[in-house]
Amino acid sequence: MQIPFTVEARPDTGLNNAKLGIWLFLASEVMLFGALFSSYILLRVNADVWPKGHEILSVPVAAFNTVVLISSSVTVIMAWASLKMGSLSKGRMYLLLTFVLGLVFMCVKAYEYNHKFHTGLFPSESTFLAIYFTLTGLHGLHVLGGMIVFAYFWGPGSKMWHSEPEHFTNRIEVAGVYWHFVDLVWIFLFPVLYLL
């Protein structure tokens, strides 16, 4: 038994299953982060005092992390493009690079958290810190998820290339779409938490 349209696109929708699936998933992610952003707004509007992010957090570190994440978005799309052009080795190299950039991001994040904890800034300290840790923590989990996916496609998952190159390329594209979304969330988190 074969499930139709796993690789090729269904003519009337122009999409394959995974493509539609990932976008639906992202629609639900929009609602998840949307709810958190709206909580942020509600809490902030009702708060008597609200610190400016850079009074508590380090903007340079976060700016560095922004660059890391944006770069990783480029590497993942390069991985897809390389596969499209038929080169598995280059594709895997870019996947590895993406993974490493994700790791760098997480390490920097860990450093930031650690620093906060050492200076006694815990989530329970204030609403600002509470929402900061919740949002970045949840975002971090998404990064972690992405890293696991890339590690898999770099390693055992890449065997698929030899039997079904097109399917494998699609998978990288889909994983990439997810990764860009994670990047996109960060693009909002950065100003909202660190700058405003």
Next chain:
Amino acid sequence: MGESVEDIKKHVRVYIGVFVALLVLTGVTIGVSYIDMGHGVNIAVAIVIAAIKASLVAAYFMHLISEKKLIYYTLILAAIFFVGLMFLPVGHSLDEIRI
């Protein structure tokens, strides 16, 4: 998408361009945040820049610009409910019973 290698190479150049744009915009956000233009304006500027960056990512990296209608419909639906989500809690806290 039956694109040729040439097409892909063209894409790659676009990606690099977007990358550079994103880096520049990141710099701009940070720079602008140190200029005090009034609280509201600062927020608005930062959100607008973030929205531009997000659109770039979505349009080019996520291939949204060449995506099928169905995906647009899904996203429009999510966007509508997202807007609802954004404004109504605030609406509520502004429309409290007062004497």
Next chain:
Amino acid sequence: MSAADHHEAHHQQGFWRTYIFSTDHKTIGIQYGLTALVFLFFGFCLMLLMRWQLAYPGQPIPVIGGLFSDATMPGGVMLPEFYNSLGAMHGTIMVFLGVVPLAVGAFGNFVVPLQIGAPDMAFPKLNMASYWCFFAGGVVMLYSFTAPGGAANSGWTSYPPLSDIATTGQTFWLIGMVFLITSSLLGSVNFIVTIIQLRAEGLSYMRLPFFVWAQLVTAFLLLLAFPPLEAAGVLQLMDRLAGTSFFLPSGLVVTGDVLQVSGGGSPLLWQHLFWFLAHPEVYVLILPAMGIVGEIIANNTRKPLFGYKSLVYAVIFLGFMSFIVWAHHMFLTGMGTTISAFFQTTTMIISIPSVIILTVFFISLWGGRIRFNTSMLFALGFLPMFGIGGLTGLPLGLSASDIPLHDTYYVIGHFHYVVAPGTILALFAGIYYWFPKVTGRVMSELWGKVHFWGSIVCMNFIFFPMLIQGLMGVSRRLYDGGASYDFAEPVIHYNTMMSHAAFALAVFQLPFIINFFVSIKKGKKVDDNPWHATTLEWAAPSPPPHGNFDAIPKVYRGPYEYSVPGAEKDYSPQFEAEA
């Protein structure tokens, strides 16, 4: 797809892969179904305990009471804390572990791919993951009964600050919910993709059986409404575990001590996020039920549904509107005129598509040749019961009339009419209707009818008095059922009668349970299309094999072509070419 052919090699799969970690939508559907029925039964038992306490406040429960620990029922007498746990868990289990998994997980999984002529769901592994997430969530919820202080006891709505300061059970509740939400998200992505992508040739959107439409809209509701609750759940977990105060305002004094938190949070934030999910959620409970009823009515009146198109548009509109009515649960939380006017208006608007749907069903009866078999009886029973439930939603939906009715038994009566004699009856109808597809055998008609009449009569004796008590102003979630209030005097005696009806209801479930299990082995064998139905699932063998159809069917016409003038049979299946 030659490249993928080697995946196809039908290796013999072991017991574990076939029955436990199966990726076949039918097996997963059955797993969902059985698990959900067990939870439904469990939720039912919790309710029976509560009903005893309501009928005989403070009196020990005979026999069973002695089985409980002193932390819950010392000497067989229920403690108020335990009553609250039972209420919260009854609500949670019925909604999230009973009805949704049965309506969406079981019926959706089993029937939808068959009705659209697909070999399986679009993402079989995801489907399996979704079931196991659900299972894990269920286990966490059950395990929470053993937590110190018992299971969650802040209502199924878990309003903070009460839930923030509640016992450990609440943490389990939240973790369980995160699992259940994840399960629903995975499931809904899968359903939408399956319905959009895997429809058989010729099966255009306007030829989809109504049930599939209902499931599609339901899946969208789950997809977009659940994440806000997930967010809220995470925030509440943070409050409970990391000491934040998202939902705790400054300056709380709990039992005489100032609560040491940073404060600055908002209890209403939770309510907004919760109801943003939970209102669409109630339509998640009802839409699949309506889908089932639509199928069965068309089949047993032997004529097309009247106004199929208006039905479809009504369901889509209902789904859309259900996202912008949530604050009608919050009229009395300090809302000014503007916002309350908005939500009253949307609430009145959303009642219109429900009216349309019900009207369509009623009018569809006209001109039919109605077969009163068990599944049809349940489907017909659904109509007036949902009618009462829906109509009693109207006074709640206007903020002024909601003032005396809010949080009284009127609300309990309202929604039980929609979920219990409504949805539950429809789900029973579905079980009787699709049982032959799943097993190749039919259930006993006689015992089915006993089950039907017993259930519907008992349910009315339970729920109608609730409306009367509610009008009198009796609050919900009262450990003694309102016995300590003087104004409740005239209606309090109903409690005993309602509880007796609930116990009788339990007795009337026995024929069903026995019938169900006996028929699996001993039911009368029937052919592939025993009801002479038109939709695609009846083109597959019963039970359908791995891959569903012997040959992928093609679709030639709309879903309910019954009694077509000039046709030789009184049904023209979608999958049969023009004669």
Next chain:
Amino acid sequence: MEHFWGMTEIASAHGGDIDRLIAYIHYLMLALFVFWGGFFILALIKFRGSRPGPADYAGVKGKFSTYLEVVVALIEAVLLIGFSIPLWAERVNEFPTDKANEVRLVAEQFAWNVHYPGPDGVFGKTSIDLVNNETNPIGLDRNDPAAADDITTINQLHLENNKPIIVHLSSKDVIHSFGIPHMRIKHDVIPGMSIPVWFTPVKTGAFEIACAQLCGLGHYRMKGFVTVHEPTEYQAWMDEQAALLAEEGEGDDFWD
């Protein structure tokens, strides 16, 4: 001022309006139920399977059901715009500030603390640091001059007949809901907020406050008592309380 079937007697000025709205909706519900119920039963009998002849493929013709739906929508619109929205606006916008008595109600697990401003009409300051469950449940600061004459009771709300009352609702711990069925009044009491609610009692006698929101294990017994007095009696009660206060209090140090 007829109360709707099945509801308690009405004891407030606006109760009649609420009941009228509830009655109208129920008539609409009843009409729909009877009409469709009749149709339903008729259809089941008329088109039972044992009757001769095939089913009718076309079914009902005509637009009757559409008209009916439009009528239902119109009636709902009338109820909404003509009744519910104005009634609600009256509740939340038209506070009779200058001619009303005022009282604070501070809910806690599981009691209603009542706080009258006393003869000066001004509520004394409260502070959570002063909260003492036995002696000063609402944390009233007796050093505040405005607080000196403030009267507090637990679970006993005394009201003056025919005089509007504004109740300021607040909570010390969790969400409660302040409901007096006879007064057709109910409102959630939300910690962190102070929400005003008003009504005019029009009937003397004893009524009950029922907590309507799950607030913990004692939710079921979180009952308060309302006594509506004629003005003279009310004044007498107030004086009595003031006397009690003077007797017990002996100045500020009592609260230290």
